[in-house]
Amino acid sequence: MIxxxxxxxxxxFFTSVFFFCAIFAPFIAPYGMAEVxxxxxxxxxxxxxxxxxxxxxxxxxxMIWGGRTTIFIATAATILSFVTGATLGFFAAVSGGWVDxxxxxxxxxxxxIPSLIFALVVLSVMPTxxxxxxxxxxxxxxxxxxxxxxxxxxxxxxxxYVEAARLRGEKIxxxxxxxxxxxxxxxxxxxxxxRFIFMVLFISTLSFLGLGVQPPLADWGGIVxxxxxxINYGIQAALYPAYAxxxxxxxxxxxxxxxxxxxxxxxxxxx
Numbered sequence: 001m002i003x004x005x006x007x008x009x010x011x012x013f014f015t016s017v018f019f020f021c022a023i024f025a026p027f028i029a030p031y032g033m034a035e036v037x038x039x040x041x042x043x044x045x046x047x048x049x050x051x052x053x054x055x056x057x058x059x060x061x062x063m064i065w066g067g068r069t070t071i072f073i074a075t076a077a078t079i080l081s082f083v084t085g086a087t088l089g090f091f092a093a094v095s096g097g098w099v100d101x102x103x104x105x106x107x108x109x110x111x112x113i114p115s116l117i118f119a120l121v122v123l124s125v126m127p128t129x130x131x132x133x134x135x136x137x138x139x140x141x142x143x144x145x146x147x148x149x150x151x152x153x154x155x156x157x158x159x160x161y162v163e164a165a166r167l168r169g170e171k172i173x174x175x176x177x178x179x180x181x182x183x184x185x186x187x188x189x190x191x192x193x194x195r196f197i198f199m200v201l202f203i204s205t206l207s208f209l210g211l212g213v214q215p216p217l218a219d220w221g222g223i224v225x226x227x228x229x230x231i232n233y234g235i236q237a238a239l240y241p242a243y244a245x246x247x248x249x250x251x252x253x254x255x256x257x258x259x260x261x262x263x264x265x266x267x268x269x270x271x
Contacts, residue, residue: 004258011254018067018248025068029061034216041227041235053237054227063240066218071248073133073219074199080138081195085145086188090176092146093153104150111143116205123211133212137202141195148191152184159183186260193256197249204245220245 042052050059092103204221206212213219220241227237
């Protein structure tokens with residue numbers, strides 16, 4: 001029987017709540033994403049649990065729809081970054097020689113440019129769509145995953161069982177996915193949680209700056225931007241998305257730490 005520590009249970013609960021709301025947002029949200037239902041910045045009431053936003057839309061509905069957009073983009077970008085970065089990192093470590101050097105120096109070049117500045121430049125000349133955001137964020141973040149995957153794989157490729165696989169004549173794909181990947185899961189799982197959190201913060205930052213998710217679509221960073229003026233009048237509409245981002249990030253971290261503790265047996269050998 002799997003024993004789950006209390007911290008992990010809390011993380012699993014809140015993470016499940018966020019993903020459940022994201023998946024079933026059309027059935028949970030009281031109103032439509034862009035539906036104006038009241039006056040500007042109405043206080044919390046039985047009709048509007050979190051009040052209304054800067055143009056009279058139900059804030060609870062906007063939070064649910066915004067969470068759906070934020071979590072979807074962050075999840076898709078994280079998957080893309082890990083598929084790309086881990087595959088290239090393992091390929092570079094297993095291949096070695098000029099292939100390793102060429103890929104590593106190219107990744108160093110990309111990483112030398114701050115991610116936010118790079119994203120702002122690209123998005124200023126390209127149409128800002130959800131697909132564009134996912135591809136851009138995923139490829140930018142894959143450089144970090146590449147460095148981690150390569151560093152782990154370099155230590156694994158000198159193990160006896162990898163040398164035995166080479167002597168058997170196994171292809172590079174076998175060595176990457178059958179020999180290297182299972183023994184690199186532990187650090188990659190921990191990094192996946194951190195990368196997902198980074199994606200949530202990244203897309204929220206881009207939306208706050210006006211180059212992320214575009215109206216009428218909602219995301220948490222965009223909701224903060226739309227309601228930031230209300231803070232001057234004591235209205236907390238812009239703070240609710242910040243609370244949601246903080247709770248989601250902490251929850252993901254708690255789950256990632258628990259998974260890491262369960263997979264530590266994979267470190268340095270085949271579990």
